Amino acid sequence: MLIRKGAEADLYSEEWHGLDVVFKKRVQKKYRISKLDLEIRRSRTIRESQLIHDAKLAGIPTPAIYAVDTTSTTIIMQQIKGWRVKEALDNLDPRDREKLCLHIGELIGRLHKNDIIHGDLTTSNMIVYDGGKVFFIDFGLGEHSRETEDRGVDLFLMKRALQGAHHLCAKECFNALIKGYSEEIGADVAEEVFDKVEEISRRGRYIAERL
């Protein structure tokens, strides 16, 4: 059963060998010429499966990968039944929201500490499971890196995702998040990354402070 049409993949909820699974099928994008399209879908399918697995080994909750098919660019993975952080954030009281963001920050810090860049951190790529456990999904744009630049872009995208969809609480959420991040990765490294986030923000078009 189709449960979601994402930006690059269709998600199906299925029973597979007695397991509740998600088929994540990267569908053909008609707007891209087929050669380019297939190359992108294949490489992202492989990359995502690897990074989800690596993240799990590093102690970041991610769905278990059961099978990968590079021909149909499909990943079969464990189905996580919970709320996307996107919906959860808006339904929490400020104290629980802060707790959740602090925890998300820790998990991002742990990813980075293990040289994993997520590449598309948004509140719709995280699922809150019972009891507050947060699963990370959608690693298709991720990579292995320990460069401050890549870590900075990761946090910058997270910040903008908060500002774009949660503007009322974006600031407090991001502040809690960087606190958790800093505790996990260490204050010195965190400072460097936060400076980079500022630098990346200033690279955008038409930033008044640059005058």
Added chain:
Amino acid sequence: MNKKVLCLGVESTAHTFGISLASSEGEILSDVNSTYTPLPSEGIHPRKAAQHHSNVAPEVLRLSLQKAGIKLRDIDAIAFSIGPGLGPALRTGATLARALSIWLDKPIVPVHHAVAHIEIGRLTTGSKDPLVLLVSGGHTTIATYAMKRWRILGETEDITLGNLLDVFARKAKLDFPGGPAVEDLARKGRNFIGLPYVVKGNDVSYSGLLTAAIKKLKDGERIEDLCYSLQEVAFAMLTEATERALAYIEKEEILLTGGVAANERLQSMIQEVAQEHDTKLFIVPKRFSGDCGAQIAWTGVLAHQHGVQVDVGKSFVKPKWRLDQVDIPWRE
């Protein structure tokens, strides 16, 4: 309250100098524009652009009033593009707007150029609450409106799409403006040449793509194939970023606006995404896609009706004014 309001708008952010008259009933009564063309091998030279603007200003003003059949004394407000843009070009338009404001004793209304691209798009297409894709020489931005501000969901992390096409066209010695020249040649392209495809979340990065395309040009690749490949990669990146933003923010409309919105290949790619997500695509009409006086005059009407104005003595141009820093009092 119901009296029809007339606003004169002055556009002068970059290569185009335009003057238009718009009314509170949504009429664009006239829209006269004159564009400075840089020498081949040159980009837009800010001082030369400003010189062009001040040379053509009196005639553009006269023609615009004549076409609208309006006398200067009937105008209720003077709007001008205060930013972002090239300082010298902006100051030329601002000077004319200030002079008119003082002489006619009418309020002067500052307009943000990107907000104006969006508003002229909403006016001429009927789009109400879209995910906006603004593509021009100055902007490559994916934005959504919420609570008096435009929120940016994605954008270029370096050069804009218009800039990418213009600079490539210049290096390839194509005519100015570069976008249409690249589009024409791309139609004759047959072979796809691999170029770097960089999407970061909802952001794109074009500087590496430009460097690679110029290198292929020097390597002697066929220009038609290169234009084709450049468009395919650059537009697909942006279409993907747009689709990501759309999936995230879940809007029912997309509005494509700005100069590059006139590109038919980009239009067809965004249309694919819109269809896929049951979203309605609105595309700004070609004559209002590039910079024009009409976008300023119409946004000036909206702003004026909601009390936006500035003292002439404080009407300094804002070359770096960012889209998400502008208050939008005319929407809920």
